């Protein structure tokens with residue numbers, strides 16, 4: 001009872017007050033008693049529920065929740081017991097076993113692990129030995145007049161320009177011979193400026209071009225032997241860029257030549273009676289684009305080298321040819337004084353024939369080759385077997401290929417111009433390449449050929465078109481296959497004429513990513529080897 005509630009004894013009515021308080025207390029007590037009974041009843045009820053739930057199979061536990069107030073992140077302390085420092089692995093040494101045993105376990109019988117210096121010396125010895133073997137092989141193939149390797153250390157295969165802006169640059173097979181033909185007075189194009197091989201200071205001693213439009217040397221001429229500058233290697237990685245072949249060197253007077261070609265030999269070719277096929281690639285670029293050159297074959301080449309199982313292909317070549325003017329090119333416009341950038345039909349086909357002639361004279365594969373062309377390169381590939389320009393090309397005539405693979409090709413110049421009459425660029429590049437006379441356009445179009453007559457040894461014409469091609473329409477491919485099937489000689493052609501449609505692949509993606517081009521080349525090679 002609080003002090004204030006105690007009646008004051010000096011008050012007259014203190015007894016009455018006490019009596020009243022007594023009555024109130026009793027009624028409070030009653031109320032308290034009632035609520036106690038209620039609490040007991042509640043408690044009994046809870047107990048009952050508890051027992052009930054103990055009997056039941058229902059989940060008694062609370063569902064786990066993320067917002068449990070007591071939840072803390074449990075982070076056990078990490079205790080590092082003991083570890084030797086991670087050994088540093090030099091590149092190419094990953095095959096060495098790593099020993100993580102305790103020192104005590106290292107018995108004296110254990111082999112001495114070579115130091116990095118020892119490994120370097122060992123690798124150098126192996127390289128020298130390989131170089132010696134290559135020198136011998138080269139001597140056998142090209143005679144003693146073949147130039148020695150450019151430096152005392154092994155030469156290097158031109159690695160395709162890794163990741164140079166465009167697409168995937170796959171890794172190549174590690175063996176082979178890269179033979180890059182270029183006259184010393186050549187000039188680089190825009191792509192080659194970025195190329196490591198462009199820094200090469202190496203020059204051959206004589207100033208003649210390696211393949212010339214008017215070239216007609218005999219197979220054994222000293223020219224060929226002298227110019228057989230081969231780059232030999234079994235390694236793609238090089239620390240010495242000066243060993244790279246020159247693909248587009250700049251001449252001292254700044255003049256250019258695109259009479260250059262790349263050769264890749266997976267192994268030294270037998271000079272007599274060659275059996276396997278050659279693959280010769282002709283790049284596209286609307287007869288004018290300096291950014292699309294023989295190097296555009298690199299991604300596909302690398303894949304083909306990786307895939308090749310049966311060594312069906314004994315040699316690869318990718319050729320350059322003079323280009324038509326391209327004054328509006330954003331980074332590398334043509335100059336009107338540059339003969340390599342002012343070509344007009346039939347210069348492109350003349351150069352192509354000269355390059356094939358050069359290769360045949362040098363490697364002797366005759367008709368055992370597949371000619372592959374992309375876009376206007378496909379135009380050139382079929383022009384090669386139209387027989388209209390071989391008399392004017394200055395050489396004594398080439399052996400025509402067993403097979404042609406045209407990818408994303410232009411085959412009817414007038415039709416493609418008409419189908420793109422809203423885009424004046426088609427008229428521009430066609431006019432710059434073929435002049436204004438549409439009669440010449442028709443005569444130059446592969447759809448005007450008579451292939452049964454002009455290409456009697458042909459075994460395969462594979463025409464490939466991608467549905468995603470945004471620059472050349474499907475009609476070009478269908479018109480070409482119709483022409484091939486038409487046949488003018490009356491006799492049934494022994495040639496296989498196939499139209500192959502790809503679901504995917506934009507115009508330049510086909511070579512840029514390599515995989516599509518390599519796939520269709522592999523398909524063509526498979527068909528040709530079946531046929532021969």
Ligand SMILES: N[C@@H](CC(=O)c1ccccc1NC=O)C(=O)O
Pocket residue numbers: 284285286287288289374375376377410429471472
């Ligand atoms: N990159 C080329 C265009 C090009 O290559 C092209 C354009 C339309 C149709 C075909 C083409 N290439 C054929 O070789 C250029 O800039 O002129």
